[in-house]
Amino acid sequence: MDCVFCAIVGDRLPAHRVYEDEDFIVLLDIFPLRPAHVLIVSREHAPLLKDLSAAARDRLLLLAGRIAAALRASGYAAPGLNFVINDGPSANQHVPHLHLHLIPRRAGDLSSLLWRALTRFLPLGRKRLEQGFEQQAQRLRDALATLGDGPEHV
Numbered sequence: 001m002d003c004v005f006c007a008i009v010g011d012r013l014p015a016h017r018v019y020e021d022e023d024f025i026v027l028l029d030i031f032p033l034r035p036a037h038v039l040i041v042s043r044e045h046a047p048l049l050k051d052l053s054a055a056a057r058d059r060l061l062l063l064a065g066r067i068a069a070a071l072r073a074s075g076y077a078a079p080g081l082n083f084v085i086n087d088g089p090s091a092n093q094h095v096p097h098l099h100l101h102l103i104p105r106r107a108g109d110l111s112s113l114l115w116r117a118l119t120r121f122l123p124l125g126r127k128r129l130e131q132g133f134e135q136q137a138q139r140l141r142d143a144l145a146t147l148g149d150g151p152e153h154v
């Protein structure tokens with residue numbers, strides 16, 4: 001099996017896709033730290049941010065702003081969110097293919113987030129989690145469609 005994100009980009013593995021364009025696909029993290037935890041994944045196999053083409057790197061933050069707007073508009077991240085790139089294995093990067101995490105946050109959720117960080121790869125509550133994925137992806141796709149294309153929505 002090749003890189004899991006290359007397999008998703010190449011349609012050899014399923015994913016709950018929220019958005020895609022020529023440089024990136026946006027999907028739900030199947031091991032979420034919080035509900036509607038989203039990943040922006042580069043189409044090119046660039047292990048680290050420095051390996052990504054300059055054009056894609058320039059577009060990454062614009063796209064992140066747009067996805068963040070959808071997360072806020074759909075209510076998942078109305079209070080706030082974390083933008084996180086784990087750049088390298090020692091920085092907790094589990095898949096060596098560049099991805100930006102957008103993690104919705106609420107006041108007082110730190111203990112839940114830390115608990116999920118410790119247990120996210122265990123099968124605890126897996127069925128309930130999986131039942132929520134498609135609804136979350138649809139809410140985010142709807143929010144993106146409602147936002148329109150202009151930079152004023154970023």
Ligand SMILES: [Zn+2]
Pocket residue numbers: 003004005006007044045046096097
């Ligand atoms: Zn890859």
